[in-house]
Amino acid sequence: MALKLTLAGRTHLVEIVRRRPRLVLSIDGREHEIAAAGEGGDGRNSLEIGGDSLHFVRAQVGDSQLVHLKGRGYEVGWVDPQAEIADAGADHDEVKSPMPGRVVSVSRIAGDRVLRGETVATIESMKLQMSLPAPRDGRIAAILRAEGDAVEKDEAVARLEALSPGS
Amino acid sequence: MRKIQSTINASSAEFRRNFAHNKRLAAEFRERQEAARHSRPARDLARIAKQGKMRPRERIEKLIDPGTPFLELSSLAANMAYGGEAPSASCIAGIGIVAGKETMIRADDCTVKGGAWYPLTVKKIVRALDIALENRLPVIHLCDSAGGFLPLQAELFPDRQMAGRIFRNQSLLSKLGVQQLALVFGHCTAGGAYIPALSDYSVIVRGTGAVFLGGPPLVRAATGEEVSVEELGGAEMHTSVSGVCDYPAATEEEAISIGRDIVRLWREPNKIAGRREPAEAPAYDPEELYGILPDDIKRQFEMREIIARIVDGSRFHEYQPNYGATLVCGFANIWGFKVGILANNGVLFNDSSLKGAHFIELCNQNETPLLFLQNITGYMVGREYERRGITKDGAKMIMAQSCSRVPKFTVMCNGSFGAGNYGMCGRAYDGRLLFAWPNHQIGVMGGKQAANTLADVKLNQMKRGGEAVDRALVERVREETLAAYQEQLSAYYSTSELWDDGIIDPVDTRNALGVAISASLNAPLGEPGYGVFRF
Known part of the structure; x- marks a missing residue:
């Protein structure tokens, strides 16, 4: 399985091509032969990549790896495939009601800017009031249901649109 | 297991309002507890001291x-x-x-x-x-x-x-x-x-x-x-x-x-062997629970935010994250002990009930204790859901839960109304321990619903009997029912009657569960097997 790593805002795909006789990694489609020269303690490491020797220092801080190489520091992030799956739904534009019920309040109007997670409307169903959050950052394109309206399960109460660049 | 990403905003007006409200409830609980523990008439204390x-x-x-x-x-x-x-x-x-x-x-x-x-x-x-x-x-x-x-x-x-x-x-x-x-x-x-x-x-x-x-x-x-x-x-x-x-x-x-x-x-206890991992404090501050719990029993809140403040490292392996979304299911550790968590994120639908039943079976297969975090107003009602067999899907959840061989624990995080209480391991289901938070309310239905129902019944009686409709009387029925319900719905009434094993301050939940899970491992697992699931 390919590993997704982020470095300076860019995502790189890293995959093991072979382990023997020497480790070969594919990084963004290009293959590199790699040999580990070993750790020197205190996070000091060295690798041989395609015959060139490379010395660096690395440290784990929280969930990210910090790497110091040739006088510069880099932060290497790992993209959790489960997180990608879980966030897959976060791009859609519709603010949907998860329950059949009634709209008790609409807190935004068309044209408002919203951040992901901010409440757009509140519905009530089965004695429970639920805030309907914006699924992503954006602008309210349209409010589709008004206070007091009945809504079906999975019906959209509002629709978002992307912020135009520069706004 | 990956860390839950919290999305709460601790500086929002809502968070601060909730925080003040729930902090006050916790303080009131501590005061009452302190009085129950230590406040006694001087006469009685003197007598005890005199007896040595x-x-x-x-x-x-x-x-x-x-x-x-x-x-x-x-x-x-x-x-x-x-x-x-x-x-x-x-x-x-x-x-x-x-x-x-x-x-x-x-x-x-x-x-x-x-x-x-x-x-x-x-x-x-x-x-x-x-x-x-x-x-x-x-x-x-x-x-x-x-x-x-x-x-x-x-x-x-x-x-x-x-x-x-x-x-x-x-x-x-x-x-x-x-x-x-x-x-x-x-x-x-x-x-x-x-x-x-x-x-x-x-x-x-x-x-x-x-x-x-x-x-x-x-x-x-x-x-x-x-x-x-x-x-x-x-x-x-x-x-x-x-x-x-x-x-x-x-x-x-x-x-x-x-x-x-x-x-x-005495001999050393013969605890059931299970893999225990090193414990790790939650990555998010449990004090924030006060700001996440709403100040109104009717307001829904995100249960993953609660889980993130109870479990080790706030790490959670969510099961079926995109199916039956109103019931959050998944694995986490508490004090290093693995638990399977079922937490209400809304009313139970057909899909969430099936997911719950299946997840309970997985935990039994895996010998993982179950933790139920209740905030439930019930199973979905209405023609469409009855036709889809919401009752038999709820029954599957009750069957799987009742017949579980692993230890079960329940925390009443907010409301517990109607049949949802059953599926989510309410008192009748022999959980090993059941704790309630001070904001908890429990009843067959909410106070307002009961009051309105009984007032409507009274009104219809008068209409049928050909009597003049006495509005004042109907209002009195409504108010009296509401007052009686409010008292009986409260966590204090519930704990007074021993419908739970005690009210706890939400911030103590992790430790209470740690003690409870550890203690539960002294007993062997129950017999495996279930009854007939209605498909």
Whole structure:
């Protein structure tokens, strides 16, 4: 399985091509032969990549790896495939009601800017009031249901649109 | 397992409003608990001091290993009963560590009416012994009770779950090989006399400890015999003549010290083996729970935010993250112990019920204890859902949950209304322990719904009878019902009646569950298998 790593805002795909006789990694489609020269303690490491020797220092801080190489520091992030799956739904534009019920309040109007997670409307169903959050950052394109309206399960109460660049 | 990404905004007006509200509820709970534990008439405290006795909580402090936690259960039992005259139902129960072993400690409270047993005292003792049975926890009884509270004997003596159950449970514990020790500090009168008699070991304090079926006044009335307490059932007589007790002790401290020696002799517990990983504090501050819980029982909140503040490292492996979204299911660790969590994120639909039932089966297959985090207004109603068989899907969840062989724990995080309470392991489903937060409300339906329903019934009665509609009367029905419901819906009423094992401050949930899960591993898993699932 390919590993997704982020470095300076860019995502790189890293995959093991072979382990023997020497480790070969594919990084963004290009293959590199790699040999580990070993750790020197205190996070000091060295690798041989395609015959060139490379010395660096690395440290784990929280969930990210910090790497110091040739006088510069880099932060290497790992993209959790489960997180990608879980966030897959976060791009859609519709603010949907998860329950059949009634709209008790609409807190935004068309044209408002919203951040992901901010409440757009509140519905009530089965004695429970639920805030309907914006699924992503954006602008309210349209409010589709008004206070007091009945809504079906999975019906959209509002629709978002992307912020135009520069706004 | 990956870390839950919290999306709360701790500086929002809503968070701060919730925080203030729930912090106040927690403070009010602590105040009530403090009063139940320590506030007693000076007269009673003076009498105890004069007798050279310790207060029951001092005894427990000296009994448990120094620096270890004591998980007190039902500290506010009976807080709304008997005009408040039986704080904590005049007895103490909890799980504590003695000589390195997890034990159920149960103490009579001689600072309340001489330690007399009220009906709810009996209920609390029976519950403590049920917990001991289910978890195979050795029991230490700290005896000091005048006996049953006679004016209410009909409510504490005759029925199946009443006083007789205490001695039945003691016998069954012994049959299972679970040890019991009785430390007799004061009187064990009438039925209470069986507590040391049915314990495997007993210690009795000279001068103050006494065990007899009938005290001197009863003996005088029955046979005319004049006899002193000491002669009738004192330490000397029982440890040298009758053999009812084993060891005499000169002081209460000595009795506790002998008791600790005895527990040290007991075999090491045979806990079920399971992989325990290193514990890790949650990545998010549990104090934030106050700001996440709403200040209105009707407001929904994100249960993953709650989970993130209870489990190790806030790490959670969510099962079926995109299916049956109103029931969050997944695996996490608490104190390094693996648990399967089911948490309500809305009303239970067909898909969420099926997901819940399937997840419960997975936990049973995997021998993973179950944790239910309740905030439930019920299963979805309406024509479409009935046609889809919401009832049979709810039934599957109840079947899987009832027949589970793994330990189950429940935390009432907010509302618990209607049949959702059943599927989510409410009190009737024999969870090992069930805790409630101070904001918790429980009932077959909400107060407003009940009041409106009954007011409508009244209105229709009047219309049918051809009477003039008396609006004032209908309003009175509505208001009276609402008032009665509000009182009975509250967490304080629930805990007063022992519908739970105690209210806890939300920030203590992780530790309470840690103690509970650890204790539960003393008992073997139940029998595997389920009944017929309706498909």
